[in-house]
Amino acid sequence: MAGLDEAVLVSEASGVDPPVRVVICDDHEVLRHGLRAVLRRIPGVVVVAEASCGGEVLSLAAAVHPDVVLVGLEGEGPDLRDLVRELTRTGIRVLLLGEAGDGSDLVEVLRAGASGYVHSTVSSQRLVDCVRAVARGETVLDAGVTGELLHRLEEDTGDPADDGRRGPLTARQQTVAELVAQGLTNAEIADRLQVSRATVKGHVTVALRRLGLRDRTQLAIHVHRNPHPGGTGPSRE
Structure with a gap:
């Protein structure tokens, strides 16, 4: 186990x-x-x-109380979900790093409580930004799989009666919808929420499907006609 960094002291x-x-x-x-x-x-x-396996990281986490555990996606195999559940149960946030393939296994790990995923080819600065975002309580997803992951998560958590394609928006989807209604572009929304453009696009796509709408214009009209209590609401400026 590594000792405490001087920066901590x-x-x-x-x-x-x-x-x-x-x-x-x-x-x-x-x-x-x-x-x-x-x-x-x-x-x-x-x-x-540093830890080389799940058992070791659980012992270390109990001793050093980290904010974030950065876990290699490939190393833990089918035990990764259990590891994530154990870590997040104590309030530790988990960021996954690796190659997610088609995303099917990654969905299960995210549902177990992981706060995000970045591809192994991520830049150093992007990795640091993701670690900080996860520590703040945000969710981060690699742009290359965001759309598919949101789609899979939506299907997995939807109401079986309507095949998961209709229903109320989550808090983040509602926020994105309200910003669309204010006339912001995906890039501007991404800057406002400090997420990737792909993440914003995924939220818009899911919001449209949940509400049964065709495009951003219909989404903006919907928000104007159905203001959400406590939401940001469309700008009147």
Whole structure:
């Protein structure tokens, strides 16, 4: 187990906001060391430990209390869902890193409580941004699989009576719909919510399907006619 980074001790002594505490879990030692090298260069993020398997990361998590566990997607196999459930049960957030294939297995892990997924080819800066976003309680998904994952998650959680294609919007879908009604583009919504454009596109697609609408214009009209209590609402400026 790695010792506490000096940045943790400095932060605690100075009274500033503590850094995001990360544990890396992957069965490839070289990859773990590479991830650690990337994250240690970033202010506000500190790697407090490394683990080579799920059993080890559970023990480490109980000892060092990380904010985020970065888990290699391939290493844990069918036990990954159980690992994610155990970690998230204690309030730890899990970010997956690897190659998701067609996304079918990834959906099950996300449903188990993982906060997001990034592809193994992610840039260093994007990885750091995702770790920070997950630590803030956000969900992050790799742009290459976002649309399919949202579609699969929608089908898996929908009402069997209508094949999961109609129903109320989730809070995030409602927020995106309201921003569409304000006339914002997907890029502007992505900037506002600090998510990828692909994520916004996926939310719009799911919202249209749930409400039985054809396009963004109909979605905007729907929001104007059916204001959501407590929502941002369409701008009247």
